[in-house]
Amino acid sequence: MSRFLNDYGRAVGSGNLRQGTAAGGEFRPGDTVAAAGLAAKKNPLGVALMRSFVGGDVEAKVVLRLLTEMLTSKAYRAGEILGPASADLIASQVLSWHRSSACPECKGHGFRTAVGELGGTSRVVMGDTPCPACRGTAKRPFDALFPPERLELALWLREKVEAKQAAAVVEARRALRPDTP
Ligand SMILES: [Zn+2]
DSSP states (O other), X not given: OOHHHHHHHHHHHHSOOSSSOOTTSSSOHHHHHHHHHHHHHHOHHHHHHHHHHTTOHHHHHHHHHHHHHXXXXXXXXXXXXXXXXXXXXXXXXXXXXXHTOBOTTTTTSSEEEEEEEETTEEEEEEEEXXXXXXXXXXXXXXXXXXXXXXXXXXXXXXXXXXXXHHHHHHHHHHHHOTTOO
């Protein structure tokens, strides 16, 4: 997760946007929230995605509706028949994968983990063998969530979601530091 999303998530979670500084002391939590608000003017879907990514369930509903509409029109343009229930299902699978995409086996590290001894206490240690469950991608399987004939649409939507959210993070960071190009 990017530094901005971390700070933003903490700010949203704290419920107290005025006091204190984010870890590292760079921004007040309220600053990241204000920056996200500015970015939302340009990229409402991306910012709603970002909010849903850091735990906003209300935004997740809004995002789901937008994603379902995007899928429906994409399928229509491609001459595919996609009913509202299927569109909704694909969109919600893509969104829930996006909100929690870490491989459950290696917890998103990409390497095989084991419980080992370190300094007398047992803890999870990371090996250097790629995780067999995700083959080192650190993500939980995506393709298997969809019927083969819908996979192309699902991949298309995932790409849009990732690009929109990444753009929102860039825009919000820029709003925090207006002098950065
Ligand atoms: Zn894994």
